[in-house]
Amino acid sequence: MIKNIFLLLTCLAIFTGVSVAAAPDNEDKSQADKVIIGYVFSPDKPLDPATIAAEKLTHVNYAFSNLVDHKIVNGFEFDDQNYRRLNDLKKRNSSLKILSSVGGWTWSGGFSDMAATEESRQIFINSAVEFVRRHQLDGIDIDWEYPGLPGAGNKHRADDGTNFALVLKGLRAAFDSLEEELGRPLMLTIATGGFPDFLAKSDIGEWQKYLDYINIMAYDFNFPRAGGTTGHHTALYSRAEDDSGQSADAAVRNHNAAGVPLHKLVVGVAFYGRTWVNVNSQEAGLNQPGDAGEPSFGSARYNNLVASVIGKGTYQRHWDDIAKAPWLWSAQEKTFVSYDDPESIAAKVKYIQERGLGGVMFWQYTSDHNNQLLDAINNALER
The missing domain is CATH 3.20.20.80 (Glycosidases)
Structure with a gap:
């Protein structure tokens, strides 16, 4: 309704030369x-x-x-x-x-x-x-x-x-x-x-x-x-x-x-992850007991995850379709990594x-x- 009114006012402005204020700033943005x-x-x-x-x-x-x-x-x-x-x-x-x-x-x-x-x-x-x-x-x-x-x-x-x-x-x-x-x-x-x-x-x-x-x-x-x-x-x-x-x-x-x-x-x-160590192996490590600690790969910044973790060694990527979030899990390392990725x-x-x-x-x-x-x-x- 607001958009239609604004379009009508804009058309009137074209023919009358009257200026029109911008559309309300609460309108959805493209x-x-x-x-x-x-x-x-x-x-x-x-x-x-x-x-x-x-x-x-x-x-x-x-x-x-x-x-x-x-x-x-x-x-x-x-x-x-x-x-x-x-x-x-x-x-x-x-x-x-x-x-x-x-x-x-x-x-x-x-x-x-x-x-x-x-x-x-x-x-x-x-x-x-x-x-x-x-x-x-x-x-x-x-x-x-x-x-x-x-x-x-x-x-x-x-x-x-x-x-x-x-x-x-x-x-x-x-x-x-x-x-x-x-x-x-x-x-x-x-x-x-x-x-x-x-x-x-x-x-x-x-x-x-x-x-x-x-x-x-x-x-x-x-x-x-x-x-x-x-x-x-x-x-x-x-x-x-x-x-x-x-x-x-x-x-x-x-x-x-x-x-x-x-x-x-x-x-x-x-653009970084969070890492748990000493994690239980059930559910590929998700929602399991775990501790804070330094993982073997060091930083969980995304650039280091790409270089050292994602698709490397024993780490496997998993996807949670409810949370719309990935995680990395290594049963051997007992390490769980939560992070953002392109998906x-x-x-x-x-x-x-x-x-x-x-x-x-x-x-x-x-x-x-x-x-x-x-x-x-x-x-x-x-x-």
Whole structure:
């Protein structure tokens, strides 16, 4: 109905010369409009722009800038150089947006104090404006892990959710003014936990008013621990026997029920796996007792899984058609690996299209193998 009215108004505008406002932003977006947001993390060395497929991304979230004395500051030695190199990627993709992601698991300890008072919030907002100017950014992504929760043992308050809304409101107003100065739009996004406790402590229905996108970290739903149980860490749908009850679909539904429009939700996929050792052999290791520990092959980043595990030695790939997720299992090694691959990513993209979501986010770029997973996203979007 809305679309028909908009088409009618457009036709009238052609004949009358009257301008027509854009269609409501809650309309479902076409595949071409879906975002592909890649987190790029390079703490130890300068980025090589030749290794980043700028044409296959819509946004780069550079991780991470830090928070010191309520101010956004560079996180790593080569950040100035890396921001310049990321901006140079726009020569290959003029519509590419470069954002700085602030915080992350390690550097979320200062958010609660920053958000607690009007004075400290304004210090943060002013620093964000200067950070955007300095690095010629297209916006800021805030990765606070997590408001109202300890995360990595961080200070937190019961009113973090309410205070964060004030941060976002003030930052959005400051960016609106800065847009006029710079003559270009500026984005404000956040990364969110995909688990119910996060939403329970949040004020996300208020937060979303000031945000372009909300990037759901739809991974680490099951995490290796001593005496734990194996499971999918980045499932699209949850299984009845999965005690976590968590999945990308559950996270999307919970975010939406908490007041976030579907078109603002971006589903995160994992370019890395999670590994359990000392696993029971029943059901090819799925939903079995297992422990955290270092597997014989080392890192579970996707590029290392391709090089050392998938189709190698005693490891066999299995597919869960309920969760729409693969896993790797070696009875000899007693090792279980949960991960995303091109098939599971294609299933998630199909889900994103069917639900009218904003697009795909992934952590993180350098864990891919010859752009296999990034290509899976683009291919599923028919780009």
